[in-house]
Amino acid sequence: MTVEVRGLAKRFGRTTVLDNVDLRVGPGVTGLLGPNGAGKTTLLRCLATTLAPDAGEISAFGLDPARHEQRTALRRRLGYLPQDPGFYPHFTVFELLDYVAILKELTDRSRRHREIRRVLAEVELADRARTKVRKLSGGMKQRLALAQTLIADPDLLVLDEPTVGLDPEQRMRFRALASRLGESRTVLLSTHQTEDVAALCERVIVLTAGRVVFDGTPEELAGVAAGRVWISDTPPAASTLFWRTADGRYRTLGECPPSGETVAPAIEDGYLLLLGATSANAGEGAA
Template identity: 40%
Template sequence: MELIINNLSKTYPNGVKALNGVSLTIPQGMFGLLGPNGAGKSTLMRTIATLQEADSGSIQLDGIDVLHDKQAVRERLGYLPQDFGLYPRINAETMLDHIAQMKGIGNKSERKEVVASLLNRVNLFKDRKKALGTYSGGMRQRFGIAQALVGNPSLIIVDEPTAGLDPSERNRFYNLLSEIGENTIVILSTHIVEDVNTLCSNMAIICTGEVLMQGTPKEGLALVNGKIYQKTIEKSELDHYRKDFHVISTKLISGKLSLRIESESDPGNGFEPAAADLEDVYFSFISKKVDPITI
């Protein structure tokens, strides 16, 4: 099973080109869609989820024409958007039962089984009687995954799911998504490199509505290995270094800037070779489109 996106484009009435000829092949498993805010990720996710029309192009899910057979897609889709509303006074059990009804599970005893199973799976069963408005950010996200899993979807989309979570909740969420991704296509849209590095066997980098790279994290690393150099400089020297080198990222440490550049050969000038990581891959591609210092 795979999701095939071919030459997808979308321009908004204000002239913003959100998607520009996007083509991706997404296999079963965890797929990371990595890009800065405003890159086109959410537009792409909403289009796949049949919530938004494309101007041109096509999407196929296991033989289903996503853009034209929306109902067939919705029956196989689980979706956790970046911002999803909850009824704060309703408890998790009641809300999930209602969602299961809407997904076509008419038998009451069957729904009860499904709801209990899903709440156990996301570790919320003991909190099933609590009002959703009392849930922490991590609990809300886990409930969001539970509602996305109703009906055993073959495609799950999660948009910026770990933003704002504390480290322990993020780890719980990582484990949950990893388990789900064993038998399902899961698209993880995020600007957090660590999410993709931890979870995803395949990935793509998107910026200004264009796919800049697709492959495995290992293949991405191979593109920058041996090309990353590092040096600590004064903040006032940054503009000078940006004129002479391909600066891909900076990090302020104790009042000084740790500068990372990409170079095909040893740049000298006090730079030392640095082990490449997935963040370097990300900034290497993004910096060709936008100023990495302002991301």
């Protein structure tokens, strides 16, 4: 395994954000799902060595980030995309990546510039190399953030909401890139997009209230809702979660509505049931 976490805990004031988290992450693409406030960003920050836990242990490539010299060695093999990456708006795209590459110890100028051109091509920003960062669109800035994460070809990628701000075509291209990266390294990404998990993750971890409540394949997560997803011609009882589909029928998650027929569940269905969305949304529906 690339990363092992044992008994990880983190508090902010009186709020417990991570509560005795155990997990192991190996090569491939692993998705981290969870509602807002579940502790996803805090967990990723701990794994990226930007935040120290209050208790527990982290090991990555056999290195202990709690020890200074091993933390430095780990950072050389790590690429981290934070949820809110900071930029210097007056830098050009190339200048910003050049600065990041120097921080990543690429001291040879020719090699460094080749690496910058490589990552720009990976995220399809080569034609924006001389553009000021402040003039980029939101989606372009997100791709720039991903580019700086890829500099120096890290073995472990920790990505916090990497598809935020990307349009459908850009998200498709990100999935292709992430799946390609996952063939030879470990990629851990958090997202609210269950379709991203279905499209590219071999494994999914669900975090809620600072605890891991599911760890398995996307198919196994969808299976949580097996026999609990229905299509009917009339609205179900108010105690279930449902919505009106494009063909005018009603899709229900929960108990069988009158004249309902069961359909195959999706990842989103299992995720919502796992988090207790049916009971939490009792009486709510979309017509």
